[in-house]
Each structure stands twice: as structure tokens, then as C-alpha cells.
Amino acid sequence: MSGLKPPERDPAWWGRLFWLGAALALLWPLLVATEFRPWVLLSAESRAPTARFLAAFVPPATNPEFLWLVARETWRTVAIATAGITLALVVAVPATLMSTRALSVSALSGRMAPLPAALRQAVRWMLVVLRSIPELVWALVFVRVVGLGPTAGVLAIALTYGGMLGKVYADILESGETPATRSLLANGSGRLQAFAYGLLPQNAAELTSYTVYRWECAIRSSVVLGFVGAGGLGQQLDNSTKMFAGSEVATMLLVFVALVALADQVSAWLRRALA
Amino acid sequence: MNLDLHAVHARHPAAPAGSSALRGVSLSLRAGEQVAVIGPSGAGKTTLLQVAAAALKPSRGQLLMDAVDPWTLRTAALQRLRGRLFLAPQTPPLPPRQRVVTAVLAGRLPAWSLATSLRSLFYPADIPGAHAALEHFGLAEKLFTRVDRLSGGERQRVGLARALLAPAALWLIDEPLSALDPTRAEQAITALTAAARERGITLMATMHQVDTALAHFDRIVGLRDGALAFDLPTAQVGREQLLQLYAQHEDELDGRPALAPPAATPPVVMHCR
Numbered sequence: 001m002s003g004l005k006p007p008e009r010d011p012a013w014w015g016r017l018f019w020l021g022a023a024l025a026l027l028w029p030l031l032v033a034t035e036f037r038p039w040v041l042l043s044a045e046s047r048a049p050t051a052r053f054l055a056a057f058v059p060p061a062t063n064p065e066f067l068w069l070v071a072r073e074t075w076r077t078v079a080i081a082t083a084g085i086t087l088a089l090v091v092a093v094p095a096t097l098m099s100t101r102a103l104s105v106s107a108l109s110g111r112m113a114p115l116p117a118a119l120r121q122a123v124r125w126m127l128v129v130l131r132s133i134p135e136l137v138w139a140l141v142f143v144r145v146v147g148l149g150p151t152a153g154v155l156a157i158a159l160t161y162g163g164m165l166g167k168v169y170a171d172i173l174e175s176g177e178t179p180a181t182r183s184l185l186a187n188g189s190g191r192l193q194a195f196a197y198g199l200l201p202q203n204a205a206e207l208t209s210y211t212v213y214r215w216e217c218a219i220r221s222s223v224v225l226g227f228v229g230a231g232g233l234g235q236q237l238d239n240s241t242k243m244f245a246g247s248e249v250a251t252m253l254l255v256f257v258a259l260v261a262l263a264d265q266v267s268a269w270l271r272r273a274l275a
Numbered sequence: 276m277n278l279d280l281h282a283v284h285a286r287h288p289a290a291p292a293g294s295s296a297l298r299g300v301s302l303s304l305r306a307g308e309q310v311a312v313i314g315p316s317g318a319g320k321t322t323l324l325q326v327a328a329a330a331l332k333p334s335r336g337q338l339l340m341d342a343v344d345p346w347t348l349r350t351a352a353l354q355r356l357r358g359r360l361f362l363a364p365q366t367p368p369l370p371p372r373q374r375v376v377t378a379v380l381a382g383r384l385p386a387w388s389l390a391t392s393l394r395s396l397f398y399p400a401d402i403p404g405a406h407a408a409l410e411h412f413g414l415a416e417k418l419f420t421r422v423d424r425l426s427g428g429e430r431q432r433v434g435l436a437r438a439l440l441a442p443a444a445l446w447l448i449d450e451p452l453s454a455l456d457p458t459r460a461e462q463a464i465t466a467l468t469a470a471a472r473e474r475g476i477t478l479m480a481t482m483h484q485v486d487t488a489l490a491h492f493d494r495i496v497g498l499r500d501g502a503l504a505f506d507l508p509t510a511q512v513g514r515e516q517l518l519q520l521y522a523q524h525e526d527e528l529d530g531r532p533a534l535a536p537p538a539a540t541p542p543v544v545m546h547c548r
Contacts, residue, residue: 105350109332113350183368186330187441188358188385193392197381201370274372 056246060254067251069236074255077232080150080225081218084157085211091130091162096169099123102178102199103191124167131163139225153230157218168210176203205274209267216263223256276341276359276444276477278304278327283336285326296322298501299336306444309468309478311488314498315524320481321365323498324447327479328362329353340445358385361443365450367434371423375414375433378422379405382437401440408439411466413459427454432463439470446471448480452487460484464491485517485528 040046061067097103099120106113112120138156146152181198189197200207226234233252240248285297296319304310312320325331326338329345337344345356361382369378376399383401384392391400399405402418409415412432422430431454438446451467452460468491471478482488488495495512497504497520504520505512521528 105354109330179364179366180368180370183362183364184381184384185354186328186357186362187360187382187443188354188356189381190354190384190389192389193384193387196393196396197373197377197384198368198370201373201377204372 053246056244057250059247060250061245061247062251066248070233070251070255073233073236074259076150077219077222077226077234078259080153080222080230080232081157081215083154084218084222085161085215087154087158088161088165088214089211091158092165092169095123095127095162095166096173097192097195099127099166100170100173100199102173102176102181103185103195105185105191108182108186124170127163127166129163130159131161131167133160135160135221136224136228139228139230143229148229148231150231153222153225153232156225156230157221161214161218165211165214169207172203172206172210173199176206205271208270208274212263212267212270216260216267219259219263220256277306277339278302278445278477278479279337279339279342280327280333281337281339283326283333283338285322285331285333285336287322287331295334296501297326297333300498300501300503301336302496302503302506304477304479306477307472307475308494309471309492310480310494310496311492312479312481312496312498313483313485313488313520314504315521315527318498319501320498321449322501324362324449324479324481327445328360328447329357330362355385359443360445360447361438361441363434363438363446363448363451365453367430369422369430369433371421373422375409375417375420375422375425376402376405378433379408379436379440382408382440383442386442404440405436408436409433411439411470412436412463428456428459431455432459435463435467438467443476445477446479448478450481450483453483460487468492483527 101107101112101120104112104116104120106116135156138159139152142152142155146155176199178199180202181194184194184198185191222230222232223234223237226232226236227238229235233255237249237252240252280300280302282299282301283297284295284299286295300319300323302323312323314320322331326333329338329340332346338346340356340360343356345353348356377396380395380399380401383404387395387400394400406415406418409418412435414429414432414436417425417429417433422433425433431451435448435451438448446467448467451463455463464487467480468478470476480488480492482492489509489512493509494507495509496506497512497516499520505516507516517528518525
């Protein structure tokens with residue numbers, strides 16, 4: 001066809017320009033409010049203490065007695081994270097099954113019925129409450145209830161991470177391909193059957209990878225919880241920092257790096273196995 | 276299963292209000308009857324199957340299955356009723372990382388308890404059944420292959436094999452042959468119609484290949500622009516009716532068999548959150 005002129009410009013252009021400008025205009029007050037002044041880091045009076053602090057890190061502490069202590073506390077940290085994630089799954093899995101739209105029978109033919117929709121919304125709100133309270137706050141509460149020690153850490157991780165896992169699991173299940181699941185539901189399968197035969201095989205790799213990533217986060221989190229007396233490597237790190245034992249801190253940080261690298265490897269291996 | 280549609284209007288949930296994929300379709304199938312639905316693309320064939328499967332609610336008119344209106348039932352009863360029919364979409368809904376045996380046995384789910392279904396994930400509960408169902412479609416050797424290792428045509432036949440395991444009295448099958456070569460198509464449609472006849476299953480299939488439909492079905496329903504063009508015993512379907520049905524779409528009537536290219540499995544996207 002001749003005579004038709006090509007369009008002068010992309011019709012989406014003005015919208016894009018507007019939102020970019022709006023984002024920048026919003027960002028400015030945020031930077032002011034957070035006193036964002038990175039150049040302070042490089043001033044002479046901050047450089048000297050930073051250098052002194054970092055110099056104390058080398059060489060990392062390696063005396064056998066300390067290493068043995070670190071090994072024991074590392075094991076405890078891994079145990080806290082793993083037990084916490086396991087308990088979090090107990091919260092998250094039922095909540096996911098209840099809240100994901102992909103398993104709704106009434107949504108097969110148009111809109112979801114009001115009662116199931118209300119139930120799903122209620123579960124989602126419960127998850128919001130669980131994860132909006134930081135694990136540190138839960139830990140402070142539980143330290144008062146069950147006393148100092150790993151139990152408080154485990155419970156704190158279980159609640160906050162239960163909220164996070166439940167939300168993201170539901171999102172993963174809804175964003176994946178759903179025809180297989182919908183077809184099973186439309187042919188009269190139950191919701192749990194449709195989950196096991198349709199949704200789970202479709203999303204197993206992504207769910208696993210996210211769970212392992214959260215386990216990694218739980219390890220980091222248990223360090224912070226250790227600072228408030230919830231046991232593990234974190235408590236030890238707190239002690240060493242307070243005694244300005246830089247070399248001990250360095251050893252423990254290296255252990256963290258190793259743990260995170262390990263989680264990364266496990267995740268990659270599991271993804272390959274499930275891909 | 277007896278199936279009755281009375282002046283059914285329906286539209287796809289995603290379609291704009293006012294538009295209608297089905298406009299006043301009335302149709303009756305007696306138990307054990309076999310009907311092919313033909314018509315040009317966009318005639319509403321898929322929507323008709325979805326309405327007949329109680330997967331899509333008619334906006335007007337009524338659907339009766341064995342004289343019961345499924346849309347008056349409560350959810351649990353509706354799901355039980357849906358367990359007695361089998362709707363096979365044109366694109367076989369198989370998770371790519373599932374093994375063929377699991378995908379085929381998923382047809383059994385409505386007849387299984389949750390405990391049996393979960394046990395079958397650890398050890399397939401009915402290997403002989405799955406093997407026999409696949410054998411009808413010449414796929415017996417693929418029993419333990421993963422779905423993503425299959426070609427598009429093989430996947431479509433796995434989807435059909437699932438019907439043989441479903442505890443269904445009504446089969447609603449959308450374009451069962453769209454990804455099959457002529458030999459495989461012949462084998463598949465023969466297996467389907469024979470199995471349905473043997474078990475007294477009511478069969479309604481939409482068909483793209485008119486000559487295959489005429490060769491294998493006793494009754495032909497012509498659908499055009501969401502309305503019935505004709506509903507006749509195959510012997511009475513003549514060239515004029517077909518030409519009228521496919522007016523302005525003659526290429527679909529005489530042209531090449533529409534071989535849909537098998538959809539490639541997209542790679543798994545990993546999100547980090």
C-alpha cells in the first residue's frame with residue numbers, strides 16, 4: 001500500500017517521558033530526607049578511623065580454641081536458619097495454597113466467587129502482618145518469653161519468613177503458566193490434586209531456588225538476631241565486636257561468606273536437577 | 276451422558292462486553308453419540324466446547340447434562356460433575372517437566388483420592404493403564420520420557436491418551452489432530468472414536484479437517500459466526516452446505532491441512548526476589 005505515511009513517533013513516548021520525570025521529582029525529596037551525602041565517606045576525618053578498624057581485621061584469628069568455638073557456633077547458626085525455614089514452610093505452604101488464584105475453582109469461569117475471594121484476601125493480609133514485623137522485633141518478644149537462646153531466633157525467623165515465603169510462593173504460582181492446572185480443575189480434579197499434578201511440576205525449580213535463597217537470608221538474619229541474644233554466630237560476633245577483636249570478627253565474616261557461597265552452589269545444583 | 280444446549284449465548288471472559296462467540300446455539304447429544312463440529316476459524320467452536328464442558332457459563336440460555344443444569348450446583352457437586360466429563364484443549368496442557376506417565380495418569384485424578392494421587396507421584400499407581408492408553412496412539416515406548424522431550428504431535432497424542440484414563444462419560448475434544456501428520460491423525464481419530472463407541476461415551480470434537488470429520492463421524496454440526504449453520508447426519512452433508520459454511524474461508528475447506536507448528540517450550544525464567 002502506498003500513500004500511508006509512517007507514524008511520526010512512538011505514541012508511548014510522551015507517557016514514558018512523563019513517568020521518568022515524575023520518578024526523578026519523587027526521588028529528590030527522598031535523597032534530602034535520608035541525608036544522602038556519600039562524599040562524607042571520603043573526607044579525611046572518616047578515612048583514618050575506617051583504616052584503623054579495617055587494619056585490625058588482618059590477619060584473621062586462627063588459634064585452634066577459637067576456631068573450634070566458631071565451628072560450634074556456625075553449626076548452631078545453620079541449625080537456627082534451617083529450623084526457622086522449616087517452621088516457616090509450615091506457615092507458608094498452607095497459606096500459599098489458600099491464597100493463590102491459580103487454584104481457584106470459581107475463577108475458572110470468570111470472576112472468583114465473593115466468599116473464596118474474601119478468604120484469599122484475609123490470608124494475604126495475615127501474611128502481610130507476619131512479614132511486616134521485622135524478625136528482630138519478634139526475636140525481642142520471644143527472648144522475653146522463652147529466654148535467651150536459639151529458640152527465640154528460630155521462632156522469629158519462622159514467623160517473618162513464613163509471611164515472606166507465603167507471599168512470594170503465591171506470586172510465583174500465579175505468574176507461571178496455568179493452562180495445565182486450569183485444565184485439571186476443569187476436568188474435576190481437586191485443588192490439591194491440581195496443585196500436585198499441574199502447578200508444582202510447572203514451578204518447582206523457581207520455588208526451590210527462592211526457598212534456598214531465603215535460607216541464605218535466614219543465615220544472615222540469624223546473625224542479627226544473635227546480637228539480641230538469640231544465640232549462634234551472631235552472639236559471638238557481637239562479643240568480639242564489643243571487645244574490638246578485629247581478627248576474630250574477620251574470621252567470622254569469612255565463615256559467613258563461605259556459607260552464602262555454599263547456599264549459592266546448592267541453589268544452582270538444585271535448579272539444574274529440577275530444570 | 277446426555278447433553279442439551281438451549282439457545283446458548285456465551286462469550287469468552289476476556290472478550291469485550293456485547294460481543295458474543297456463541298449466539299443462540301441449541302444442540303442435543305444422546306448418550307454414546309459422536310458429533311464433529313466444523314466451521315471456519317473464529318466460528319466459536321472452542322467456546323462451544325467450553326460451554327458444553329461447564330467450564331464457561333452461558334450468558335444466556337441453558338446447559339443440561341443428564342437433565343441437570345450444572346450452573347445451579349454448588350461448587351463441590353459441580354466439580355464432581357466436571358469429573359464425569361473430559362475437556363481436551365487444543366494445546367495439550369502438560370507441564371513440560373512432568374514425565375509422560377504422570378501426565379497421562381493425571382486423567383485419573385477425579386477418580387482418585389488425594390492419598391492415591393500423592394502416592395502415584397512417588398510410584399505411578401497404574402503403569403499398565405497408562406501404557407495401554409499410550410499404545411492406542413502409538414506412544415507406548417514414551418511412557419517414562421519427559422514431556423519436554425516430545426515433539427508437538429507427540430504431546431498432542433499424550434493429551435488424547437489422557438482421555439482414555441479419565442472416568443468420563445462425555446469427551447469434548449478441541450482440534451485433536453491439529454499437530455498430527457495424516458497417518459498419525461488417522462490413527463488417533465480411529466482410536467478415539469473406537470474407544471468412545473466401546474465405552475458408550477458421548478463424543479463431541481471440533482475438527483479442522485473436513486474430510487476426516489466426514490469420514491469418521493455420523494453426525495456433523497456446522498458452526499459459523501457463533502450460530503448453527505446445519506446439524507445433519509453425515510450422509511446428508513453435501514458440497515453446497517460446506518461451501519456455504521466456509522464462504523470467504525475456502526482455503527480452510529480445501530487447502531492444506533492446517534498443521535500448527537508445535538510450540539517450543541519456553542526456558543524457565545528464574546526470578547530473584
